[in-house]
Amino acid sequence: MTATRFLPRERLQTLFERIGDLGYRCMGPQVRDGAIVYDDLSDAAALPVGIGAHQAPGRYRLEHYAHARCFAWANGPQALKPLLFAPEETLWRVTRDAAGRLAFAAAAPPSQRRAVIGVRACDLAALALQDAHFAGDHADPGYVSRRRDLLLVGVDCGHPADTCFCASTGDGPAVSNGADLALTELDAGFLVRAGSAAGRALCDALPLRAPSDAELHLGAAEIEHARQSQRRSLPARNLRDALFANLDHPQWDDVAARCLACGNCVAVCPTCFCSTEREQPAIDGREAARVRLWDSCFSAEHSYVHGRLLRPDTRTRYRQWLTHKLGGWHDQYGRSGCVGCGRCIAWCPTGIDITREATAICTADQPEGEA
């Protein structure tokens, strides 16, 4: 990151304009259906001004405050994952001629320069994990194309939710890398750091001034407060061995009795990558499209192998999810698959808390009771 600069709040619109000048379609957070969602946004006034998000196990409610801040909330149900790993995507098409010959054609991945404003540190950490999965060996063409065309403006998280634990996973609340531009929101405006050549070019085009020492101090203090205010945590950064040593722990039965196997946690998790392929045949039988959809390890079909189900019950499915998320990821990508965003806690209909389950399974300590 380069030297920190300052963007006055009344000039925030210029950020959208300069990004648009560079040929990017701007996306940003906005209120829709009672939640913060990311979608097309070209007007700074459409940001969630004065909005906060109260999150608790099984609960997500927006609240209105009499302040001018527009990033004073932790996160919404989705951020970057659907933009890169599409919930539904045609992979290729096939046609069959009268002689039975098959012609396959890859679906051209739509390529469009997109900029996302307001990305959180947890979501940038999740993006790095998705990059390792989809853009490493055997790179996914659609993902790589969309990733290449992405510009990211991160915003430090000054208002973590009750469900957040990014400080414990080491992924937040401050944006440290992965963003082209990083902002810290203050009442009067934004501290701005560039994290890439594109970010530096953007800085040069913005009406920035040097920040005062007081502004720098205020920014650092807000982030430190956000870090200190998080009450949830995982017992350790690496729980791999503890989880695989406890595959018969009675807690798996306990959580299975509360888990609906609905897959909400998987849908909102910014690192979950499972997908399934479906056939979409044309009605005349001459064409078919191969479509990839998000999948969930909580479904029965997910564990189908040659006429049988490997995981016939919720106990083995929740265990599959958690041992992968906090265990197998270490082997596969060198770190835990959890970035501490807390979405799986807030969006679980029965309020299952990953930090409590992991603590119960991996430590001899009893998890702390909820107030």
Next chain:
Amino acid sequence: MSTAPAPDPAVMGPPQEAEVVSRDDEARGLCTLHLRLTDPAARAAFRFQPGQFNMLYLPAVGGVPISIASDPAEPEHLAHTIRAVGRVTRVLATLGAGDRVGLRGPYGRGWPLQAAEGQAELRDLIVLTGGLGCAPVVAAIGYVTARRERFGRLVILQGVKHAADLIWRERYDAWAELPDTEVRLAADEPDRHWQDHVGLVTDLLDEVRFRPQASVALVCGPEPMMLAGAKRLVELGVPAEHIWLSLERGFQCGVGHCGHCQLGPWLVCRDGPVFRWSEIGWLLGTKGF
């Protein structure tokens, strides 16, 4: 921003068209499709290792992973032995010469034959299979028999449930004629013509001769059989890191992306399907994995 390598069209793109050249009916519900990529350039470029698999695809039906049962020295000819058991395999089993399918691959890590070659301490080879587990090792056996002098004693053990399930008897008979080679067959339920062992194929490990410390085992079949076989091989003194098992999971993408073959720390299609017992023995057989 991402510096990812360019996608590899052979394994990441759509399937390539393949033609059924011929079909063998092996046993009830079991057939072998002999396939050939129709594009000459793709056919010439295709290479595979024994133990790898392809994804076979039928329009409007779907795709299924099938191991390659033919000789890697002739990669223009791809044999796939199929049991009609699921939605896709039931349709594949109806195909005949001239029919077209889609083919993606090859995928996965195959048998470690190069590791056994030329290393005196690794020269005896035990091939322990059950049911259609014989298909993924046929290419490996062919590889070994074509280089017979580079391997030690060859022990081939195949088990079937019913005697009528045994396929490729003429191959087993031919292998039994090779020097320093022992072939034994087992059937749980024999018919009146059955000449060999009645019972589990893993029983035969105690009846055949090999040098446990100087052996490599290739194991493929139903998981209970592989678990029993690997444990017995260890008891007999074969080092756990010299026992290799080929696993089957719900492969869809073939490149470790879709997550269906997640097994603890591994994505089986990408990291396997062939694993050392020393790697997976601690987790394999745990219900749910």
